[in-house]
Amino acid sequence: MDFRLPSTHRGLDHDPEWYRRAVFYEVMVRSFYDSDGDGVGDIPGLIGKLDYLEWLGIDALWLPPFYSSPLKDGGYDVADFRQVLPEFGTIEDFQELVSQAHARNMRIVMDLPLNHTSVDHEWFQQSRAHPDGPFGDYYVWSDTDQIRQQIRVIFTDTEVSNWAFDSERRQFYFHRFFSHQPDLNYHNPKVHDEVRDIARFWLAMGVDGFRLDAIPYLYESDDGTGESEPETHEFLRNFRAFLDDEFPGRVLIAEANQWPKEVAQYLGTDDEPECHMAFDFPIMPRIFYALRSQQTASLNEVLSETTEIPQGAAWGVFLRNHDELTLEMVTDEEKQALYGWYAYDPRMRVNVGIRRRLAPLLDNSRSELELAHGLLLSLPGSPFLYYGDEIGMGDNIWLEDRDSSRTPMQWTPDRNAGFSEADPGKLYLPVVQSLVYHYGFSNVETQLAQQASLLHWVRTMVHLRKHHPVLGVGSLRVVRTDNPSALAFIRDMHADDCRPGERAETMLCVYSFAHHPVSISLQLPEEFRANKVTDVMGGAVFPTPSEQGHMTITLPAQSFYWLSLAGVKQSVA
Numbered sequence: 001m002d003f004r005l006p007s008t009h010r011g012l013d014h015d016p017e018w019y020r021r022a023v024f025y026e027v028m029v030r031s032f033y034d035s036d037g038d039g040v041g042d043i044p045g046l047i048g049k050l051d052y053l054e055w056l057g058i059d060a061l062w063l064p065p066f067y068s069s070p071l072k073d074g075g076y077d078v079a080d081f082r083q084v085l086p087e088f089g090t091i092e093d094f095q096e097l098v099s100q101a102h103a104r105n106m107r108i109v110m111d112l113p114l115n116h117t118s119v120d121h122e123w124f125q126q127s128r129a130h131p132d133g134p135f136g137d138y139y140v141w142s143d144t145d146q147i148r149q150q151i152r153v154i155f156t157d158t159e160v161s162n163w164a165f166d167s168e169r170r171q172f173y174f175h176r177f178f179s180h181q182p183d184l185n186y187h188n189p190k191v192h193d194e195v196r197d198i199a200r201f202w203l204a205m206g207v208d209g210f211r212l213d214a215i216p217y218l219y220e221s222d223d224g225t226g227e228s229e230p231e232t233h234e235f236l237r238n239f240r241a242f243l244d245d246e247f248p249g250r251v252l253i254a255e256a257n258q259w260p261k262e263v264a265q266y267l268g269t270d271d272e273p274e275c276h277m278a279f280d281f282p283i284m285p286r287i288f289y290a291l292r293s294q295q296t297a298s299l300n301e302v303l304s305e306t307t308e309i310p311q312g313a314a315w316g317v318f319l320r321n322h323d324e325l326t327l328e329m330v331t332d333e334e335k336q337a338l339y340g341w342y343a344y345d346p347r348m349r350v351n352v353g354i355r356r357r358l359a360p361l362l363d364n365s366r367s368e369l370e371l372a373h374g375l376l377l378s379l380p381g382s383p384f385l386y387y388g389d390e391i392g393m394g395d396n397i398w399l400e401d402r403d404s405s406r407t408p409m410q411w412t413p414d415r416n417a418g419f420s421e422a423d424p425g426k427l428y429l430p431v432v433q434s435l436v437y438h439y440g441f442s443n444v445e446t447q448l449a450q451q452a453s454l455l456h457w458v459r460t461m462v463h464l465r466k467h468h469p470v471l472g473v474g475s476l477r478v479v480r481t482d483n484p485s486a487l488a489f490i491r492d493m494h495a496d497d498c499r500p501g502e503r504a505e506t507m508l509c510v511y512s513f514a515h516h517p518v519s520i521s522l523q524l525p526e527e528f529r530a531n532k533v534t535d536v537m538g539g540a541v542f543p544t545p546s547e548q549g550h551m552t553i554t555l556p557a558q559s560f561y562w563l564s565l566a567g568v569k570q571s572v573a
């Protein structure tokens with residue numbers, strides 16, 4: 001499989017706001033490609049697949065932790081922030097990855113878990129052994145576990161308390177996540193210095209930014225909830241100032257599973273910025289709810305909410321990632337419905353969510369996969385794809401915890417799905433061999449040979465989005481329709497938002513979640529009434545709207561249109 005393009009190796013484009021137009025791809029190093037035959041994916045293996053990612057149209061890679069770790073939580077339990085886990089490669093390998101990615105105009109964003117470390121980290125070992133030593137207060141210690149009981153337990157499946165007893169120090173330590181992940185004490189200024197030094201270490205190698213894992217939980221207090229406390233935002237403002245001063249053009253991405261108006265606080269203000277991007281969590285479960293209920297009311301409601309964000313900030317949107325499909329942001333009624341539709345086997349559930357990949361969630365329905373991707377690529381912000389979803393990879397619910405959706409990438413129909421030359425028994429996780437999602441036909445090589453495959457379709461849509469920057473930086477206005485199964489919105493980009501070579505553009509995006517063909521009527525706002533409506537994907541010309549802006553559109557079951565509105569009047573500010 002040769003993915004080399006004639007335009008490669010041109011180097012990075014200079015664009016301080018590159019992240020606002022980027023298509024991200026989450027790739028787990030251990031899951032992508034094994035270059036040395038030990039059964040574990042590695043950094044040299046990822047380097048060897050950069051041509052594939054460039055061919056796919058990816059602008060930036062998000063790498064979950066590859067630090068030295070005991071791997072009790074997928075690497076988020078860090079034992080050394082300055083070392084690469086030996087089975088993944090070396091620091092020199094990582095430097096080569098950054099260099100090769102940049103040569104292809106592709107950025108590298110890495111996870112930075114700021115909230116906690118592993119119990120194996122030298123800081124914790126020193127803290128527990130020498131309470132009065134220099135690391136004694138790097139973590140949150142208490143003589144009792146009966147304080148701060150108002151702070152909720154997050155991992156309700158495995159933990160009953162946020163406190164764990166250490167037999168060596170004879171005190172309790174605080175942990176918002178697993179008990180083997182003690183929380184750092186951000187009330188200690190030395191911890192701030194350590195975090196900045198760690199960031200400098202990786203930024204000096206050319207890393208383009210950090211995803212700040214579990215950012216709301218940095219601080220806790222006796223009276224607070226342990227989430228989004230004022231000191232957390234003060235820390236982020238200072239961290240952003242440090243980044244802008246020493247490494248301009250690099251980005252911070254906030255992971256905060258909260259409502260948009262709350263998450264927007266992590267973006268700061270124009271005068272006091274914090275993160276450059278933040279994930280939009282509430283949209284994701286509502287997409288899945290609409291696909292089964294055939295009702296778009298909750299999607300319309302979320303998209304209609306106006307949340308002001310600073311100039312230059314952006315949302316990150318996604319369908320799936322390495323974590324469970326979280327259901328914390330839906331009503332109890334919606335949660336039970338989603339469990340019934342998508343997690344009918346208890347093994348499919350974890351914490352307050354569903355641990356399944358995209359294709360199995362949607363029963364491998366091509367129409368639903370296309371509808372979901374079409375919506376994702378047209379939402380405000382930058383889309384994040386998850387490795388393997390472009391080929392409809394399956395999962396393995398018989399694996400523990402979230403490993404069900406972290407299995408090896410499927411490259412070929414050969415042994416180990418072309419992921420590794422190791423004995424199959426040596427693989428870090430087995431490849432998917434289920435009846436529907438078997439690697440023998442769900443793989444890159446097979447889908448490359450089929451022009452009508454999901455892989456080719458996703459690639460086409462990614463490149464189409466890149467040719468229409470309005471889908472990244474344009475404003476959004478929901479347009480009401482007469483059909484409860486329909487969703488419609490206008491994306492609008494002014495000339496002031498255009499870079500050289502771009503043009504102002506207005507696009508009408510219409511989606512039907514109905515399981516049968518439907519006719520949809522809508523009314524365009526006055527400033528968007530067009531004299532020509534054109535299908536962006538096929539070029540077909542649609543009937544001109546009436547003078548009152550009325551349009552009727554017929555859509556097949558579970559389908560969508562991206563329609564260019566040419567000749568529109570200048571949008572009203």
